[in-house]
Amino acid sequence: MPYQVLARKWRPQRFEDMVGQEVILRMLTNALTQQRLHHAYLFTGTRGVGKTTLARILAKCFNCETGVTATPCGTCPTCQAIEGGQFMDLYEVDAASRTKVEDTRELLDNILYPPTQGRYKIYLIDEVHMLSNHSFNALLKTLEEPPAHVKFLLATTDPKRLPITILSRCLQFHLRRITPEQIAKHLQHICSTENISSEQPALEKLAKAADGSLRDALSLLDQAIAYGQGCITQEEVQTLLGCVAQEDLLPLLQALAQQKGNELFQALADLSERAPDFQSVLEELITLFHRLAIMQMVPTSTSGDDSLLALSQQFTPEDIQIYYQIALLGRRDLPLAPSPQQGFEMTVLRLLAFKPSAVSTEKTSPKPTVKPAPHPTPEIVNKVATHSSPAPAIVANTDWRDLLPKLELTGMAYALAANCTLVKLTEHNVELALSAHHEPMLNQKLKERIAEALSRHLDKTIQLDISLTAEELPTPAKLQQHEQKEQLAAAAKTIMQDPKVKQLVEMYDAAVEVSLIN
Numbered sequence: 001m002p003y004q005v006l007a008r009k010w011r012p013q014r015f016e017d018m019v020g021q022e023v024i025l026r027m028l029t030n031a032l033t034q035q036r037l038h039h040a041y042l043f044t045g046t047r048g049v050g051k052t053t054l055a056r057i058l059a060k061c062f063n064c065e066t067g068v069t070a071t072p073c074g075t076c077p078t079c080q081a082i083e084g085g086q087f088m089d090l091y092e093v094d095a096a097s098r099t100k101v102e103d104t105r106e107l108l109d110n111i112l113y114p115p116t117q118g119r120y121k122i123y124l125i126d127e128v129h130m131l132s133n134h135s136f137n138a139l140l141k142t143l144e145e146p147p148a149h150v151k152f153l154l155a156t157t158d159p160k161r162l163p164i165t166i167l168s169r170c171l172q173f174h175l176r177r178i179t180p181e182q183i184a185k186h187l188q189h190i191c192s193t194e195n196i197s198s199e200q201p202a203l204e205k206l207a208k209a210a211d212g213s214l215r216d217a218l219s220l221l222d223q224a225i226a227y228g229q230g231c232i233t234q235e236e237v238q239t240l241l242g243c244v245a246q247e248d249l250l251p252l253l254q255a256l257a258q259q260k261g262n263e264l265f266q267a268l269a270d271l272s273e274r275a276p277d278f279q280s281v282l283e284e285l286i287t288l289f290h291r292l293a294i295m296q297m298v299p300t301s302t303s304g305d306d307s308l309l310a311l312s313q314q315f316t317p318e319d320i321q322i323y324y325q326i327a328l329l330g331r332r333d334l335p336l337a338p339s340p341q342q343g344f345e346m347t348v349l350r351l352l353a354f355k356p357s358a359v360s361t362e363k364t365s366p367k368p369t370v371k372p373a374p375h376p377t378p379e380i381v382n383k384v385a386t387h388s389s390p391a392p393a394i395v396a397n398t399d400w401r402d403l404l405p406k407l408e409l410t411g412m413a414y415a416l417a418a419n420c421t422l423v424k425l426t427e428h429n430v431e432l433a434l435s436a437h438h439e440p441m442l443n444q445k446l447k448e449r450i451a452e453a454l455s456r457h458l459d460k461t462i463q464l465d466i467s468l469t470a471e472e473l474p475t476p477a478k479l480q481q482h483e484q485k486e487q488l489a490a491a492a493k494t495i496m497q498d499p500k501v502k503q504l505v506e507m508y509d510a511a512v513e514v515s516l517i518n
């Protein structure tokens with residue numbers, strides 16, 4: 001027998017062979033058992049979830065020679081004819097290829113004649129949303145009051161494009177996406193029945209890549225069988241799908257945790273060598289940040305993954321939250337990048353460039369509300385200034401530092417603004433300066449958010465420019481970091497001078513752990 005693709009070979013012939021769709025199967029089974037039949041059914045849902053499969057089973061339920069039943073025998077000549085695609089009274093039409101009204105009229109021409117072979121004439125119209133308006137009108141008349149011996153089974157992936165007049169005349173059933181777990185289990189079942197050895201994680205990857213469609217899952221399985229010569233391993237599926245295992249991303253996260261740019265670049269180069277699908281790599285990275293966040297909160301939740309647990313302790317919870325956001329934004333913006341690789345690399349560089357704990361230490365407040373800081377003392381201003389640009393920007397910068405909290409910016413927009421200094425503020429223009437090494441944070445969306453916030457606060461339309469400079473700038477983030485260091489040093493000094501602490505240190509030859517003071 002010629003090779004049959006799995007999707008064809010494993011098309012369910014009975015309700016009980018279907019995967020998922022439990023609610024719909026129950027409704028149809030009850031209706032058939034109680035002989036409560038409607039004349040028009042509409043199956044909606046994304047591609048490859050069982051619409052056509054269900055319609056064909058229903059055609060058997062209506063016509064099986066054992067009677068109208070939810071469990072057609074599958075052996076009578078009618079069931080056999082339907083399964084073999086030779087049933088005379090089953091008119092299967094793909095509306096995508098027959099949209100014209102002439103086609104529809106021709107289809108409905110002999111609707112009045114009784115069925116030649118079966119109990120009912122079945123009109124199965126797939127992708128019904130593709131019909132032209134005239135076709136819909138021609139269909140509508142018949143749908144209004146079809147002859148008793150006719151059943152309409154309509155299927156579409158896009159019900160919104162159906163006229164309400166058609167929708168209102170059908171019994172609608174929305175088929176859900178199949179969950180990755182259900183798909184993986186079904187693939188497992190197929191592999192064991194077909195005697196194909198497979199690794200569970202490999203099937204789970206295929207199931208996830210199928211994104212809810214069982215047909216897609218089965219064609220991926222076909223590919224994986226061909227690629228792996230009959231044995232399906234995680235390694236080969238990863239290569240096939242162009243995805244990477246989470247452990248392949250650990251070197252990158254290690255470098256990020258230690259803020260080691262060179263090592264990060266090396267990790268990026270190693271990844272790129274595999275020419276992966278960068279969209280799915282980003283998804284793995286996002287999933288990893290999610291796992292790290294859980295591990296930070298519930299260390300016992302680790303599935304014995306010590307390397308990941310150790311890694312989770314090298315970041316603060318704020319870091320992981322912000323990195324998660326940056327990676328999500330990176331995935332969203334990936335299609336806009338000149339290439340997926342560049343989009344991925346820019347996202348990773350943004351992770352490196354952005355050290356959240358430098359921005360706000362307000363551990364409790366959900367958004368980085370920066371207290372309107374007192375004007376920085378002249379010596380701090382001088383100290384920071386000596387490492388950076390000339391004094392005038394500082395003066396302007398103290399206004400910027402006052403202004404910033406009033407803009408009520410959050411997340412990345414706040415972070416970008418906090419790493420800028422104010423260069424110029426005129427009637428309708430604001431110019432900010434950003435150190436070049438923070439360039440990865442700069443993007444159009446964030447600029448627009450800052451401009452909106454300025455316009456809202458200053459109650460006029462503000463044009464915002466952000467220029468890059470090679471200099472280090474005394475930004476609000478930098479000043480705040482500096483102050484924190486000063487405060488920390490002052491606190492440590494006070495503690496060290498405390499007579500009791502002095503006594504403890506002498507008595508137990510102890511030392512004060514300064515990093516724990518905060």
Ligand SMILES: Nc1ncnc2c1ncn2[C@@H]1O[C@H](COP(=O)(O)OP(=O)(O)OP(=O)(O)O)[C@@H](O)[C@H]1O
Pocket residue numbers: 006007008010011012017018019020021045046047048049050051052053054126155156157178214215216218
């Ligand atoms: N719920 C399901 N249970 C078992 N197999 C399924 C299911 N959905 C799809 N399949 C498998 O995928 C193949 C295609 O399914 P089907 O033609 O019913 O999808 P569809 O929803 O009509 O897709 P499309 O919208 O692309 O026409 C089937 O032959 C079957 O092998």
Ligand SMILES: [Mg+2]
Pocket residue numbers: 051052053126155
């Ligand atoms: Mg279909």
Ligand SMILES: [Zn+2]
Pocket residue numbers: 063064065066072073074075076077078079080
């Ligand atoms: Zn039968």
